[in-house]
Amino acid sequence: MNSDVIISVFVTGIALMTPVLWAALGEAITERAGILNIGIEGVMLGGALTCAWCIREGAGITTGLLLSIPVGALIGVILSYLWVTRGADQIVSGIIFNLLALGVTTLLFEEYLKGVGVVTSLDKIAIPGLSEIPWLGEILFTQNITVYLALLAAVLVFLLLHRTWFGLYLRSAGEKPRATETAGLSVPRLRYASVIIGSALMCFGGATLVASTSGGFVTNVTAGQGFVALAIVVLGRWNPFLIIGGAVLFGVTQALQFQAQSLGFLSALPAEAWLALPYVVTIVAVVLAKSSRYPNACGVPFTPAGATR
Amino acid sequence: MHRSLRGCIAVVAAGALAFGAVACGDDESDAAAETTGATAAAIDYSVAVLSPGSASDGSWGQATTEGVDAASAEFGVTIDGKGENLLTPEEYTQQGTAFAKSGTDLILMANGSVPQSVTKVATDFPEATVCGAAMTIPEDELPANACTYDPEQQEGAFSAGYLAALTSKSGKLGVVAGFAFPALTRQVEGFTLGARYANPDIEVKQVYINSWTDVAAAKAAGAAQYADGVDIIFSATDSATQGLFAAAQEKGEGNYVIASYFDSNAQAPDVVLTSVLYNLQGVNKEMVAKAVEDEIEPTNYTFGLDFGVGELAPFYDLDSVVPEDVKTKSDALVAAIKDGSVVVPDTTVLGTTGAGATYDLAKLEATP
Known part of the structure; x- marks a missing residue:
């Protein structure tokens, strides 16, 4: 295996990590506040379609990425209404939302984005100086803007959750919502905020998937990445820095599977075995992280005192 | 906030989302999709x-x-x-x-x-x-x-492999395919066999991504092959092929994709060398x-x-990438397949993984 191949595996792995990382960061915020958003896949599809749409209409990749944020926030409002206001079962409605999103995005794609456009994607940006570092420079510092922003977002999400009052309130809403309410805070408002912020990040993650690959939408373009993000949040124990590690692990194993299929003695294994590798690694990692503990009230609808549902 | 008012807000938000999406598009593509010609x-x-x-x-x-x-x-x-x-x-x-x-x-x-x-x-x-x-x-x-x-897709894939092997400067070709089942595997192996027929020493790397639509997976698979020295990749998957185009563009000049099923030149004219059309x-x-x-x-x-199954689409702007003598040889091969002097094995042979790399080249030329 020459160095170009090894570098390629990591360069590709980091690129593959990015949409999953955005989605996982969004899910971490949401779960910390006590909402289990199974519908990540659906939210990501919304972002992917938005971005592809804007690219097709000539508005550009940047516009597509930026527009995915309010679209994600709007989806967050809808999901919040279901889960916070209506107290709907988060798992069942999350699954149904994924199916609905797949149908709606496919319908919109077929009706309004028919045909495939010219392939386009974000340019890579070499960070001056750092990109010259052997191996590491090409792997980490010659990526597109969404990769750098994702790493920055992880830091910001960590600061939000662990270094601000708002983050403390969010976490309390996910751990002891009744106590949070007793302290005079509105648990529904906190949960609304978390789902809206989280969905915006997930939607942006879906948009990066399009922006980093072909610029075009295809049916089910997310291909299960939302579910991987769900697992990575558990693997990363709701800590943004550990979540980065989980996302890198997934991305690199996904990149490795394609290289390994045609690489000397590794190609002796059936292609299907390599294709299963990222998911096997993710499952094993989650199992090994068995001591992970969900926020106490995660997935449990909250009824404010005195309110009826 | 009153419950009904909150309900209204949610409905308005959903409507705004749908409107935002629709407002971004238009109906031009519908017109393009309409069948031309008189309707019986x-x-x-x-x-x-x-x-x-x-x-x-x-x-x-x-x-x-x-x-x-x-x-x-x-x-x-x-x-x-x-x-x-x-x-x-x-x-x-x-x-x-x-x-x-x-x-x-x-x-x-x-x-x-x-x-x-x-x-x-x-x-x-x-x-x-x-x-x-x-x-x-x-x-x-x-x-x-x-x-x-x-x-009979193996014939078109075979001629694409032949052309790719003669055009490749690196001596390494790649295949990125959807799923491994006989009708798809024969394309992968047909390409590999055609490449060997042109150059027995050619190296052909094959990857299955288990998807027709996973653009990111196709791009990753393509990037891995280009990094390994491959300069022409044959696609045997559907819309995921867009990922291969992006990988070729990212790798830069001199790296190409041969698409399948549909003339894909318009999607990426700078990297789509040709497309294998199965009519x-x-x-x-x-x-x-x-x-x-x-x-x-x-x-x-x-x-x-x-019946036109297996013909190659025009090279368009990349016409100069394929040397004239290669075009001549490629045309001669197609003629030889048509007249039966070159016999591309059928699915019973090429439907098995690995057949393209091991099939006896001497058996390709029919004895009179």
């Missing part, structure tokens, strides 16, 4: 087509449905429906059953991995005609109202024509180079 008077015959792709995937699904659209326009048959993005045999059986129950006369299942669905629906609904594309079912197992029709439009139209004339027999129809 309607006749009392209906058809449904089921496909693993969509009618706008710029690949297998689109080429297939365009054939049915053309038949509808030319013969006046009614299209009862287009089942898109169907993957599993269960989905084909369910959709096929639904169309057969509602009285559809001809059901085309354009997925080589679902022969059991063809047999099942045809057996359950003797009044319907059910035909499966890119597959072969032993004739003694075919119900009287079923057939298969098989574009799926013509093949599907022909099957509808046979059905309308009540000529469908319980047999396996095959379509080869004589």
